[in-house]
Amino acid sequence: GEDVEQSLFLSVREGDSSVINCTYTDSSSTYLYWYKQEPGAGLQLLTYIFSNMDMKQDQRLTVLLNKKDKHLSLRIADTQTGDSAIYFCALAGGTSYGKLTFGQGTILTVHP
């Protein structure tokens, strides 16, 4: 089955850029997602990228996909204290058709 790995923790200063990384095993995944979860809340879809794209930019968010290395990243520019949350990458499609598989989440802490 699909394996999705993320670093557990990331700490940055307010105003810096944050880069959250995700690696995966199924190179045929079709959709790659980034979710944000604030304490006690549900999951909020931040952005997603199709597997035939290398990059997607949406305001402060930039998603980069390196299919050769099976590496997905989320860059948050000008990180704010309100960005502190858990960030999950998730993959769907490919050999795991119909399944949506998550990484274990990266806890982002933004210091003033």
Add this chain to the structure above:
Amino acid sequence: NAGVTQTPKFQVLKTGQSMTLQCAQDMNHNSMYWYRQDPGMGLRLIYYSASEGTTDKGEVPNGYNVSRLNKREFSLRLESAAPSQTSVYFCASTLGEAFFGQGTRLTVV
């Protein structure tokens, strides 16, 4: 357009009791999912339904059953609740984009 709606939001059960968690989506999505989230464990897939009429086991199906009642609804049933099933449960649906319900906080005492 409500998206994905889960009920109930909170529930406390005694060990051995049964209950059904309800999930409905109004986006005409094919695939629906049930996850549980435990501290430090991320989201673990319990069951999923790739399309109406099909269901498949995920990583942690033991102790659960599901029903894909129609394209809109996907329910999760605990036949005999155990304290190990204390968790936050999320339903999701996808057709390309994936959306989540707000979660059900279940405590089994």
